[in-house]
Amino acid sequence: MADNGFQLQFKERHSTLNRIYPLVKLIWVVIVAVGLFIYKSPLPGAVAFLLILFLAAVPGKIPLRQIFGSAKLIFGLGLLLMIFHFFADPGEEIFRVGFLKITDTGLMQGPVFFFRLSVVVLASFVMIWTTDPRDLMTSLAKAGMPYRMAFTVFLAMRFLPLAQREVEAVKDAHAIRGKAQHSSLGHRFKLWQRYMFTVLINGLRKAEAAAVALDCRAFGTAPTRTYVKDVHFRVADLWLPLATVVISTLLILVERGVFS
Amino acid sequence: MTEIQSTTPLVLVDRVSYTHWNQTEPTLMDCSLQIEAGTLNVLVGPGGSGKSTLCSLFNGEIPHLLGGKMEGTVFLNGVDTATLTVSDLSRQVGHVFQDPETMFATLYVEDEIAFGPENLRMNADEIRRVVDELLHMTDLQEKRTNLVWALSGGQIQKLGLAVVLAMNPAMIVLDEPTANLDPAATHSLHRLILELRQRGMTILLVTRELDDFLLTHADQLLVLNQGCIFASGKPQEVLLTHGMRLTHELGIWLPETAEIGLALRTGLGGELSELPFTAQGMLDALRHYGYLKDHLNGKPIPPEVHTHEVLIRARGLRYAYDAEFEALKGVDLEVYRGEILAIIGRNGAGKSTLAKLLTGLLKPTGGELRILHKNAREWKVDQLADHLGLVFQNPEHQFLTDSVYDEIEYSLLARGCEDDDERKRIIAETLKQLELDDCTGIHPFALSAGKKRRLGVATMLVGQPKILILDEPTYGQDKQMTQTLMALMEDIRRQDVTIVMISHDMRLVQEYADRVVVLNEGEKLFDGTAADLFVQDELVARANLRPTLLEEMLHRYLQSGGTLTGRISNSHDFIHALGLEVQIGR
Helix, strand or coil: CCCCEEEECCCCCHHHHHHHHHHHHHHHHHHHHHHHCCCCCHHHHHHHHHHHHHHHHHHCCCCHHHHHHHHHHHHHHHHHHHHHHHCCCCEEEEEECEEEEEHHHHHHHHHHHHHHHHHHHHHHHHHHHHCCCHHHHHHHHHHHCCCHHHHHHHHHHHHHHHHHHHHHHHHHHHCCCCCCCCCHHHHHHHHHHHHHHHHHHHHHHHHHHHHHHHHHHHCCCCCCCCCCCCCCCHHHHHHHHHHHHHHHHHHHHHHHHCCC | CCCCCCCCCCEEEEEEEEEEECCCCCCCCEEEEEEEECCCEEEEECCCCCCHHHHHHCHHHHHHHHCCCCEEEECCCCEEHHHCCHHHHHHHEECCCHHHHCCCCCCCCHHHHHHHHCCCCCCHHHHHHHHHHHHCCCHHHCCCCHHHCCHHHHHHHHHHHHHHHHCCCCCCEEEECCCCCCHHHHHHHHHHHHHHCCCCEEEEECCCCCCCCCCCCCCEEEECCCCCEEEEEEEHHHHHHHHHHHHHCCCEEECCHHHHHHHHHHHHCCCCCCCCCCCCHHHHHHCCCCCCCCEEEEEECCCCCCCEEEEEEEEEEEEEEEECCCEEEEEEEECCCCCCEEEECCCCCCCCHHHHCCCCCCCCEEEEEEEEEHHHCCCHHHHCCCCEECCCHHHHHCCEEEEEEHHHHHHHHHHHCCCHHHHHHHHHHHHHHHHCCCCCCCCCHCCHHHHHHHHHHHHHHCCCCEEEEEEEECCCCCHHHHHHHHHHHHHHCCCCEEEECEEEEEEEHHHHCEEEEEECCEEEEEEEEHHHHHHHHHHHHHHCCCCCHHHHHHHHHCCHHHHHHEEECHHHHHHHHHCCCCCCCC
16 A cells, blocks of 8 residues: 555654654653643744744654645644634724624734644644654553553554545545535535545444454453563653753743843 | 363354344354364355354354354353353454454554564563564565555455464464455465464365365365355365355355366266366366367357447556655556456556546556546546546445435436436336345445445446446455346446456456456556466466466366367356356356
8 A cells, every 4th residue: 555645654764753752752742732822922832833843844854745734634724713713802903804803812812823723733743753653652551551541542543544544535436426416515515424424434343343353362351461662761852842841931931021 | 161071173153143233133043063173164155144243253252242142152172152251262263354454453564463462461582483483474574564554455364364373373263365365365375274274273264255275175165144054064065965056046156167067967967976176177077078079169259349449548657656656657558448348466566546547536647648538637536527437445435325325316416317207217227237126225334245336336337437447346246246247237338338347356357358457566567358368377477367267277178189269258158168058157
């Protein structure tokens, strides 16, 4: 099966981010998310956005085409969220489009929400692209999480690219059916519903079969299990969360006007 | 714990009935069988007869995991499986699912094999040894660090086998392992199964289609019909006693040699005491009884049905998924109006990529492709859909509505059929033609696998395409339905529709295709008739193909000095050419 390059899956690129201990990357995603919810203005979010793009492209060695290809849906949703805030937030009217008014608060909050959504998702994608799910599971189990729970995280990451492939296959198959005449917006919505239904049903079936298969392979019968491949924490890996804490703190301080 | 007293077989299924939790009618009914240790057992039965359900009895999926209601007892080594845990059973019986990909839990081939032993808390060094040994046995050493979903169909089956063997079971159950494999991958898997049997493994192999390998090597043939064992015994015994019923009533595919042998036995008034399963064995038997003449008259070669109007022309056609993987590497191809063209080749040869290019779902990354006199890059998929249909391998992906009726109606509306009465008439006709008229109101997802495929074909047929592409058109269909579907394809071909079928079924190709294109690693290896293809041993081997038994018989017959006029494309033609007026499975 070919990899079309837009899959939400791990690929070993022998990059700096590939080598960082999985649990450290997970903690890094949490730090990024916390920072985003503390920022009150768009500038820190924009800086975080650019920094994560840089991290993905340079230390992560992920092609920009893949980054934007996979995240375009999220960026699109982020833009919609931003536009919604332009018009929905209360505040002083800046200008008016028909009956819709754009407020000063909306202009400020719209980009904040865009960056919150985009940066959190992008940081999660960076983790998915650079972390072998097996290593994440092992590191979580080593940190004390019950292995059955750690495996759930692994399975979620494993099934993501498969779900994406299923979506592509259903899209292709529906395209071949052609368009019924007088194709209206309502009809398109019905198609979208069908599309989700097919993916969901097949996903549930696969999950059911996978659950039976796991039982048949004695998964979960013993309180512990062997790991043929191990992962090892290195203190040097802490540069990523530490640098993020420092940058986030600086951004918060700048935003609060501590240096002015 | 219940134990039975007599000399115990490895498996004893004693009057088991089972109803799935979401069904009211039992799938297995008063089903009894036994399996001896160290034997190869083949279970055959029509679609919906309960084969997969039966497979779930041995490793404890029933009654421990799947719910439902079970009566009767399954004994494993004399112990009632209801009293054992799934964990205990998983160490004794391994079940390779029909789609082994659904069993896989990790990302990489070597991790997948290690997964079970890791759960059993085996020592890490011991697990590494087991993984190495199984990779060697299944010939997957070079793929050990590959992603599990980057394997070919044959490799997936082998990995499924390695995964269950890693648990060191005494018995393995293989559910239709060769259903979607190319002939050479099937052959390779068969050899592996034989090796396992020689090592003392007990094997239950489920299939819809009996071939010469299975009939020659199986210790026991079990026939399941409507949830109970219809016949069991040595393959020879079962075929001699029930062969005609298997093919006529149950729609089970028998190898051509067995079909001809049954006809010969009938012609001889039952004198033939053993059916030869190999091509040479069959020819020898025919010679012995004086049926094989020096000259055979086949059916007249039909005049060329297709015109010379080229509907699709490819020149140096290329398609690359990314910089690392080019699926098509400069293919030249013509597709004519009104022909049946078969595209064949090993798993991963580029067949499905070609189908997607022909339907506009992919655009060429190199070379030229003209579809219906227009550059492929200028076609939009929905515009092309008005002229060209594709029946996907997984028909569920194509369904858009909540009932069988609506599904066909959608296609009619898409082609602009606005007249209500006209639509009703066409739908009724199509449903009847494809034997779907008893399920008009049923949700397409609730149909059996065979009916889903027929519905997939129906939705494309009513669109009146100029070209119809079928990806494994008869997968999951029994013999009668395959013949019905292919007769339908021949009918619409007569109306000038071009049929392009992608198939691993060499019998289908030999019988129905006007022309065969062989793809191998993205390149075209052959373009001609099936008869011309199968005599080229080197090419056939290179493309991972295998001639049909009938083709092998004809080849040997001609090599031994026999002559043939006309065409023999199925065992029925051969039987007719021998002068045996016996109907076999038609």
